Every structure is written in structure tokens, then in C-alpha cells.
């Protein structure tokens with residue numbers, strides 16, 4: 305029977321759940337606070353440059369395609385494999401192009417590192433394949449499913465080890481260790497506190513590949529928006545949800561900045577803490593450790609950076625010290641810096657002869673910061689990062705045409721505490737993301753990067769899909 309479903313938030317998770325719910329025949333209304341959809345995946349166009357402001361690494365494209373497949377349509381977004389997957393710059397001058405092809409990747413390493421790389425890649429595959437069906441592609445596992453996983457794959461997932469201990473046990477050199485540690489940050493973890501099972505993330509990029517959607521990541525958002533509307537979803541932007549009105553164990557009304565909407569079922573694609581706050585539970589989550597935040601710089605450069613690939617990482621000289629600083633709530637002066645130039649794949653993203661450059665460094669979540677950093681302090685830190693890049697041989701400053709800062713305080717609009725991935729996955733249990741419901745409320749389902757199965761484009765889309773299945777079960 306068709307129900308009135310109100311979806312909160314127009315990020316990947318909100319859009320995905322709205323589409324799957326419309327396909328089930330429900331009357332779906334999506335409410336988004338901003339003037340555009342996409343949430344963390346946004347776009348800036350300025351002075352002839354185009355930037356994706358959030359995600360730039362697109363993986364598991366079949367998850368995106370599934371939405372169109374289920375709607376009986378062909379996927380309107382073309383994408384191509386990115387090769388190398390990423391170029392790594394080490395402080396000792398070593399530059400490593402990592403690609404899906406093992407031969408090309410290992411040919412740049414000495415024999416010992418080459419062997420350890422292949423073994424660790426294989427280990428990541430084993431961990432991913434052992435966990436994916438239980439933890440990603442289905443609804444949050446029940447106790448019996450967890451026990452089944454424990455018996456079949458769990459023991460092989462090194463439950464007593466941390467990620468650094470796992471890498472040490474494979475004899476990884478410092479160079480290789482830093483490389484493999486970094487993937488845990490894709491889940492918002494401090495790699496030194498991450499459990500070994502998070503090593504599975506490396507397989508997604510190294511084994512399954514990274515893709516670039518033609519037109520940029522924002523093209524994915526636009527395609528989903530068009531699909532949702534074609535299926536009858538009513539999309540309302542500039543609708544800030546201010547309260548979820550609860551009667552007994554049900555949410556009956558969604559109050560927004562401009563009125564009130566009645567709902568049979570509510571799917572919240574907002575982050576977990578915010579959803580609880582809208583229910584009046586202001587203190588919820590206060591004691592939970594937040595995941596990493598980040599500081600982003602968008603640079604328009606009037607000359608192409610020939611040394612850079614599409615995706616690049618410039619490692620700090622001391623990865624341990626970098627995360628110790630973040631743990632203490634500091635903005636690390638010696639940061640690992642991610643640089644991505646989508647104009648290398650899509651020249652239309654920059655004026656002729658120019659290049660766009662997305663720069664990102666990890667930062668502590670706002671509540672973990674040792675002091676309240678002002679916007680100016682974050683901007684000064686952004687300038688410091690440009691200086692660090694210069695010291696490492698990337699002199700971007702002279703080429704800057706335009707510059708934008710996106711500090712953690714701005715991310716706060718989308719993510720409580722500026723924390724991109726919700727709670728920090730620093731124990732085996734906390735890698736299992738929170739379930740998609742709120743205790744005591746029968747018609748509210750959660751979706752998004754802070755709940756099951758987790759953050760990132762494909763997982764947020766899957767979260768929306770699982771939310772729609774939960775609604776179907778509920779009715």
C-alpha cells in the first residue's frame with residue numbers, strides 16, 4: 305500500500321532511499337536544507353574553474369548503476385577507470401604510481417616491498433570478500449549473522465590486532481606501512497587506532513579500481529536528482545527540518561522552516577547525531593568519539609602541474625606525529641596532503657592551459673580540537689599547507705588564480721562536529737556502524753554515511769537502499 309514517506313536530506317543516502325522508495329510505489333517527499341542537492345558532494349564554479357568540493361574518489365560504480373537498473377533505465381553517467389589510481393610522493397623523494405596492475409605497481413619497488421605489497425593486497429581482498437556480504441550489501445547483520453561471520457571469516461580478520469600490528473606482521477617496510485595505513489582514513493579512523501579489519505578498504509581501491517565520472521562527481525548527484533524527479537519524488541530544497549514531532553512511538557509530523565509535513569514513515573538521511581537532536585535528544589552522542597574532519601582548499605592554477613597525476617598524496621615526514629597531533633586536537637604542521645586535479649581527466653574543469661586542484665588535509669573534529677579554531681585560524685593553516693607543499697617541491701602559490709577554503713567549521717553545516725564519518729571506528733565493535741533505526745520509534749529509518757553500512761559514495765547509496773528495504777518490511 306502506498307504511504308507518505310518523507311526523506312530528510314538530499315545527500316547520496318537521501319537521494320538513494322527516495323529513489324528506491326518511489327520504485328516501491330510510495331508518495332515520496334525529500335526535504336533538503338540547502339538550495340541544491342548532494343550534501344557533502346557539492347560543486348563550486350568560479351572564474352572558469354569547476355570543483356567537486358567533497359568526494360573525488362569514486363569506487364564501486366555498480367552500486368550507483370543499480371539505481372538506474374532498478375528503474376529500468378540505462379545509467380546516464382559515463383565513467384572511466386583512473387590510472388594510476390594515485391601517485392604517492394614520499395619525503396625521501398620516492399614517487400610511486402600505484403595502479404590496479406600489479407606488475408606496473410611492484411616494478412617500482414624493491415623485491416621485499418614488492419612481495420609484501422602483493423601479500424597485503426591479497427590480505428585486503430580476503431578481508432573484503434569475507435565481510436562484504438554481511439556488512440555492506442545487506443541490512444545491518446542480526447546476531448546470528450554476526451555469529452556466522454565470526455565463525456567463517458571473523459577469526460581470519462585478526463580480531464585481536466590493530467591495523468599497524470597487521471602490517472608489521474607482514475613485514476611491511478615503513479614506506480609500505482604508511483601507504484596501507486592511509487586507507488583507514490577513508491572510514492574516518494586514526495590509522496594507529498584502527499582495528500586490523502579496516503585493511504579491507506585497501507582492496508576496494510587497489511583491486512576494484514577508482515573511476516572518474518564524466519562531468520565530475522557532481523554529475524552523479526544531478527543524475528540521481530533527475531531520476532528521483534522522473535519517478536515522482538517531490539524534491540523541496542531550502543527546507544530546513546527543525547523538529548520531528550513524536551506521538552507515542554511514531555513520528556507523525558516533520559516541522560520545517562516553512563511549515564509542517566505529515567508523514568506515515570520518515571527516512572532520515574541526516575547524520576545520526578542531528579537526527580537525535582531533531583527528536584529532542586540534545587545530549588545524544590556527546591560521549592562518542594568523533595571521526596576525522598578535514599580542511600579543503602580549492603585552487604585554480606594558471607599553469608598545468610606536470611608532476612601531478614589525477615589523484616596524488618604527498619606524505620608527511622612523520623605519519624605517527626601527524627596523527628598524534630590530530631589526537632591532541634591540533635592542526636598538524638607536517639601534514640599528509642591529498643591533491644586532486646579533475647581537469648586532467650576533464651579539461652572543461654579549468655580554462656585552457658590551466659588546472660583545478662582540490663587539496664585536502666585531515667583535521668580533528670571540532671569538539672576534539674584543542675581550542676576553538678576561528679575561520680581565520682583555519683585559513684592561516686591553509687596558507688601553511690601551501691608553504692609545506694612549496695617546501696616539498698610543489699610551488700602552487702605562484703600559479704594561483706583563485707582560492708577557496710572549506711574548513712571543518714563549514715563542514716559542520718552537513719556533519720555534526722565537522723566529523724565526516726560519524727563515530728570513529730577505533731574498535732572492532734565500532735567498525736560495525738550503528739543500526740538504521742532509533743530505539744523506541746517504529747516509523748523512523750536512518751540512512752547515510754554515519755550509519756550502516758558506512759560512509760563514502762557507494763556505502764551511503766547502499767545505506768539508502770537498505771533504508772528503503774527496511775520501510776518495505778515495516779509496512
Ligand SMILES: Cc1cc2nc3c(=O)[nH]c(=O)nc-3n(C[C@H](O)[C@H](O)[C@H](O)COP(=O)(O)OP(=O)(O)OC[C@H]3O[C@@H](n4cnc5c(N)ncnc54)[C@H](O)[C@@H]3O)c2cc1C
Nearest residue numbers: 313315316317337343344359360361545752753759760761
Ligand atoms: C571533503 C570530503 C571528501 C570526501 N572524499 C570522499 C571520496 O573521495 N570518496 C568517497 O566515496 N567519499 C568521500 N567523502 C565522504 C562522502 O562524501 C560522504 O560519506 C557521503 O557523501 C555522505 O552522504 P550522506 O547522504 O550520508 O550525507 P550528506 O552528504 O551529508 O547529506 C546529508 C544532507 O542532509 C542535509 N541536511 C542536514 N541537516 C538538515 C536539516 N536539518 N534539514 C534538511 N536537510 C538537512 C544536508 O544539507 C545534506 O544535503 C568525502 C567527504 C568530504 C566532506
